[in-house]
Amino acid sequence: MREYIFTYIKKKYKTTPEYPWAKDNTSAVFRHSDNKKWFALAMCVDRDKLGLSGEGYVDALNLKIDDMMLRDVLIQEQGIFPAYHMNKQHWITVLLNGTVEKDKVCDLIDISYAATASKKKKEKIRPPKEWIIPANPKFYDIIHAFDKAEVIDWKQGSGIKTGDTVFLYVAAPVSAILYQCRVMETDIPYRYQDKNLTISMLMKIKLLKRYDSGKFTFDRLKKEFGIYAVRGPRGIPNSLKYELNL
Numbered sequence: 001m002r003e004y005i006f007t008y009i010k011k012k013y014k015t016t017p018e019y020p021w022a023k024d025n026t027s028a029v030f031r032h033s034d035n036k037k038w039f040a041l042a043m044c045v046d047r048d049k050l051g052l053s054g055e056g057y058v059d060a061l062n063l064k065i066d067d068m069m070l071r072d073v074l075i076q077e078q079g080i081f082p083a084y085h086m087n088k089q090h091w092i093t094v095l096l097n098g099t100v101e102k103d104k105v106c107d108l109i110d111i112s113y114a115a116t117a118s119k120k121k122k123e124k125i126r127p128p129k130e131w132i133i134p135a136n137p138k139f140y141d142i143i144h145a146f147d148k149a150e151v152i153d154w155k156q157g158s159g160i161k162t163g164d165t166v167f168l169y170v171a172a173p174v175s176a177i178l179y180q181c182r183v184m185e186t187d188i189p190y191r192y193q194d195k196n197l198t199i200s201m202l203m204k205i206k207l208l209k210r211y212d213s214g215k216f217t218f219d220r221l222k223k224e225f226g227i228y229a230v231r232g233p234r235g236i237p238n239s240l241k242y243e244l245n246l
Contacts, residue, residue: 006028006042032113043062050093062085079097080093180207
């Protein structure tokens with residue numbers, strides 16, 4: 001399985017193994033190109049060191065898991081242990097002898113890669129997010145925009161990426177979330193400025209769903225979900241996510 005894993009890492013992350021120890025040609029390190037942090041360490045471990053029966057060595061992979069609850073669940077599974085020779089609170093050791101399925105090992109590599117990435121890279125590789133963004137009907141007729149087209153241009157907020165979901169909160173006199181949209185494209189250059197608005201970048205958003213104006217009102221957002229203002233892109237509480245996606 002070692003060869004399969006090395007090929008997976010090379011293909012997905014364009015990273016090749018390094019062998020930093022002169023007298024050890026079996027321990028291979030994989031690191032990020034920018035911050036140089038390790039995200040995987042392949043090695044041969046004495047079976048006895050992992051509490052395994054029998055003699056000899058076994059191929060294994062050390063991976064970082066920042067989520068402590070996930071780590072605690074993983075080390076209960078067959079073939080996964082608290083990390084050998086590394087911080088046992090944040091790293092795990094995964095056997096590469098077939099005990100853990102290939103797909104599961106690859107999923108754990110992806111988690112480790114994300115956990116050790118630089119801030120800039122984490123933002124780039126993060127999974128899609130959901131946002132509430134404001135829309136002021138005094139400056140743009142959002143109420144009728146989707147009557148003419150399924151996809152419209154919109155001011156791009158900081159942190160929003162292609163694939164994210166945005167819920168448009170339409171300000172007074174509506175004061176409610178009216179639309180769920182998918183972000184189809186981002187980073188479209190655009191220059192506009194007046195006394196009320198400055199736009200330097202646009203995104204394309206596609207209408208997915210409409211909401212009745214009386215369903216997600218500002219009064220309800222405030223009382224039930226703790227949202228007291230929508231002045232720019234903001235995250236969404238899990239309880240509200242559930243309601244919006246029903």
